[in-house]
Amino acid sequence: MENNFDQLIAALNISSLSVNVLDEIKLFLEKQTDETLPIFISQFFQSLLILERWIWQLFSQ
Numbered sequence: 001m002e003n004n005f006d007q008l009i010a011a012l013n014i015s016s017l018s019v020n021v022l023d024e025i026k027l028f029l030e031k032q033t034d035e036t037l038p039i040f041i042s043q044f045f046q047s048l049l050i051l052e053r054w055i056w057q058l059f060s061q
Contacts, residue, residue: 004028009047012054025051 005028011021032040041048 005044006047009044009050012051 005025008021008025008028011017
């Protein structure tokens with residue numbers, strides 16, 4: 001799971017971004033429960049920061 005999520009986040013910087021990448025990121029986030037969320041955040045903190053930055057850049061366009 002770890003490499004897959006990191007790879008999806010890395011794909012955000014590719015100019016030919018597909019909707020599938022966004023759907024897969026959404027699925028990863030939706031799968032998190034109260035029990036798994038703290039571990040998920042600690043494992044993917046850097047990737048989540050990249051995702052946040054990407055979203056803010058998208059909103060600012």
